[in-house]
Amino acid sequence: MDSRAQRSFPRTASCLPEIFAFMDAFFEQAQVADSCRNTAELAVEELFTNLVKYSRGGKRDIRIDLARDTDRLIVSLTDFDVEPFDIRTVPDAKTDLSLEERKPGGLGIHLVKRLVDHIDYEYADRNSTTTFIKNLE
């Protein structure tokens, strides 16, 4: 089974409900198990909001590509005409600190790296694409 979907979204966190609706429709059509949906939506939310907040020079919509093959869900976020940013180089959050030492924030990328099965990064012609794979159970 192969299924694909693609859509672009304005770079604002207020369109998250639209992104989730787009993903839910794809999950239904592609018969993605419930157990993978929350992980995929969490990863997209964290990557998307990270691009909205920190992507230097970004003005254009962010494109989300969804695909599933026999046993994998493959998701890409592409940010156009921006500086490179590879989340694989981001240090892990320090989750073993005491409450006094911990500060809210910094957990998003940390969680993505732990919850998905593989992360790729590509930068070409000033377009930045992060792809993650979640193995379907």
Added chain:
Amino acid sequence: MLDIKFGEQGQIVVSGRFDASQAERAEAFLSAVQESREMDLGGLQYISSLGLGVLLATQKRLMSSGHALKLTNVRGHIREIFHFSGFEQVFEIEPNPPA
């Protein structure tokens, strides 16, 4: 949509989806909590890092005055997220009864 309210025993009951678009509303509700409470997360389906940040900030504020949130009914995907976030170190999380 996130639902957050006080239960009949005074516990905080959270259900639905705690994503970035809900963080401000949850923050407003939790800012009124000034003493130790149980927080029942049995109906929580989804939480992202902004939601985790709201819980962490609430715990920090309460602990500074000798109070704390105790998390109950933390299950499945949510428990996995809390584990990877190191929440076992900063919250009392009630163990789930055997299935």
